[in-house]
Amino acid sequence: MAELWKSLPSWVRNIVVPVLVLVLAWNLVWFVVGVVSSLLGLLIKGLVVVGLAAAVVVLVKKAAKS
Known part of the structure; x- marks a missing residue:
């Protein structure tokens, strides 16, 4: 790997590899944000359903x- x-x-x-790393890190961060927000959305919907029930x-x- 070091030879490559x-x-x-x-x-x-100095340019291409750091840019690729930044793009991958950015996509990973937004993937995690998407997963967390969807889980929070499901939790809120579940709480609404339980409250209505x-x-x-x-x-x-x-x-x-009566």
Whole structure:
């Protein structure tokens, strides 16, 4: 691997490789942000569904008593 690295021209080692690393890191960061935000969205939707279900249960129990 070191031989391959040394065989690359200096402009590739100093410009192209760091740009590729930055692009890959940027894509990885946005992938992680996307995964976290989608999980938070699912969590919020789940909490809304549980809250609505609890409200329906309370309303049905009140209606059954009266």
